[in-house]
Amino acid sequence: MEIYLKTERLTLRELTAEDLPLLTELHTDPEVMRYLESVMPTEDEVRVHLRNMIAYYALGQQTGYWAALDERGRFLGWFLLRPDKDEPRPGQLEVGYRLHRFAWGQGYGTEGTRALVDKAFAELGADEVFAGTMAANLGSRRVMEKSGLTFRRVGHGDWMRDLEGGDQGGVRYAIDRAAWSIGRNG
Numbered sequence: 001m002e003i004y005l006k007t008e009r010l011t012l013r014e015l016t017a018e019d020l021p022l023l024t025e026l027h028t029d030p031e032v033m034r035y036l037e038s039v040m041p042t043e044d045e046v047r048v049h050l051r052n053m054i055a056y057y058a059l060g061q062q063t064g065y066w067a068a069l070d071e072r073g074r075f076l077g078w079f080l081l082r083p084d085k086d087e088p089r090p091g092q093l094e095v096g097y098r099l100h101r102f103a104w105g106q107g108y109g110t111e112g113t114r115a116l117v118d119k120a121f122a123e124l125g126a127d128e129v130f131a132g133t134m135a136a137n138l139g140s141r142r143v144m145e146k147s148g149l150t151f152r153r154v155g156h157g158d159w160m161r162d163l164e165g166g167d168q169g170g171v172r173y174a175i176d177r178a179a180w181s182i183g184r185n186g
């Protein structure tokens with residue numbers, strides 16, 4: 001098991017093909033997917049998703065998706081840290097997360113995101129870390145804020161049209177290296 005990083009309570013490790021049942025359970029929970037998909041994926045679709053997630057490791061850039069485990073080794077969900085899928089830019093990384101309902105409200109989202117932001121700047125040489133979500137996804141926005149990212153802009157996308165709050169559009173948050181250094185050093 002290849003470990004990517006550890007925080008006080010979390011272990012982020014590489015995903016493997018054996019994680020398919022865990023991932024399928026997560027990706028087919030309508031509450032988890034509330035601001036992500038209106039139609040739940042099939043197991044075959046999750047399998048393709050998982051394959052794409054795993055493919056990042058072969059690039060050897062220390063970016064991609066990681067399973068998040070708690071102190072008892074329980075699968076809580078995953079985090080991502082990788083270049084933008086559509087418009088990758090040098091020095092820019094996106095952070096993201098998807099956790100099981102049972103794990104919500106205990107600070108895990110913030111704990112994992114902060115660690116990834118730190119890793120992006122301290123070890124991976126990033127100049128900027130950004131995150132995006134639907135405007136209506138208040139929990140996700142709060143994780144961004146608590147991880148030091150600040151609001152940048154509103155956007156719209158066809159993908160959110162059928163989702164609750166889709167009419168409010170999407171939001172983007174970001175933090176640059178200078179702001180991260182100030183936050184880190186007080």
Ligand SMILES: CC(C)(COP(=O)(O)OP(=O)(O)OC[C@H]1O[C@@H](n2cnc3c(N)ncnc32)[C@H](O)[C@@H]1OP(=O)(O)O)[C@@H](O)C(=O)NCCC(=O)NCCS
Pocket residue numbers: 031032033035036077096097098099100103104105106107108109110111132133134137138139140142143146
């Ligand atoms: C978004 C998500 C990762 C939050 O994870 P979490 O571990 O519950 O977040 P934390 O416990 O670190 O909470 C961070 C803050 O958000 C707040 N928060 C969490 N869920 C919230 C919600 N639904 N509405 C409003 N605030 C919320 C918490 O109260 C906390 O703020 P506070 O410390 O000021 O009280 C989790 O809800 C999730 O995985 N959701 C489903 C997938 C998803 O939407 N991913 C993001 C897609 S872009």
